[in-house]
Amino acid sequence: MSKKLVNAIADMKEEEALNIAKKMVEDGSDPTAIVDAAREAMDIVGQRYEKGEYFLPELMLAGEMMAQITEMIKPELAKMPEVKRFGKVLIGTVEGDIHDIGKNIVTFMLDVNGFEVLDLGVDVPPQKFVETIKKFKPQVIALSGFLTLAFDAMKETVGAIEAAGLRDDVQIMVGGGQVNEEISKYAGADAYGKDAMAGVTLAKKWTGAK
């Protein structure tokens, strides 16, 4: 059943995917199995996007299916014993950039991989990150940006975190668009993630999650 769910999501068969997920919930399947299937499907979608087989609409459609499935299983997940969270991640698209399709996928992937994620949305000023770090106390900061114009905003955000004396309390990853190792260094971040799973791997490494 979960294999069918993986395929339906990965092949963009929205109605079928939602029906399968609904049936799994009704049949009393372990909700984590549904989450795992969604995660596996998202990985396939990501690979197809990278190969140029899928484009932005498919990424959005997949994101939409994820959101609906997550909503569907929430009541079931709530019945389960408290899931231990690996750590806290603060995420947002930096100031001057309003793109969020990639960021939303990273947020979803971090969430289903056991992180408590706070998403500040798009066009987030550096000071907003600083203020939220003080209250939310995350171990990991994820800065997203699609435009090359955003690279300077990433640098400014890291600079603001440093100026607030918070730099040593957090690990910072950057990602999105054409972000690479050089941009990570330019921004003063600790690392970059080339895709959502790379972001999850970094967060796990930094929080000591197994």
Added chain:
Amino acid sequence: MGSKRPGPKQASRTKVIACATVIEEMLSHLPPSVEYCVLDFGLHVNPEVLKGALQETIDASATSADTILLGYGLCSQAVVGLRANGCTLVVPKVDDCIAIFLGSEQAYKAQHRAEPGTYYMTKGWIEAGDSPFGEFSDMVEQYGEEKARYLMGKLLKNYTRLALINTGEYELDRYRDYCQCTAQQFNLRYEEIPGSCTLIKKLLRGPWDDEFVVAHPGETITYMDFKRNTRKHENHR
């Protein structure tokens, strides 16, 4: 180096390699003696592919030119890593072509700061059809009208303004109509903003000052070239 900034040398062999959208704005300023080569606009979607196409075109042109002017910007880092043996490469020090149309990186940043959720349009962009608006009909075909509208809504969720850049290079009526209709269809505010050919003229005639990245023969264009005021080795001259 004297106080005069470099520009094209007298009787130098200059070639232009430009994106299809940029050449539209360049043609009326091109001296007749300058050869130009146009690359497909669609290449920008995949910066690695664009980089490959640019390097190939540069290699083919470098033997018969002293200077190659690139009608591009940083363009998702597609120009990073480019080099020409035996000829100089000049590229505007801008993030992308929007800055070229607006006349400077400064003008682009001012527009961007004022309203980050802006979708910019020019004749070249509209004619290439390579925008979510141009692709909408394909989405309708693939997913049906309702789903396509829903996806467009998601795609444009954070966009508020559709700005047509009036560069004064051509009759704008058709493009204005198109943009006004599109803005209305997708619930964006339409605005016409002034463009400028200043940067294009400067690219073609010099001086190549701090608004340009100049890679001398054999040098590779780097990301940091776009962030520095002047190229490192010029300081040692």
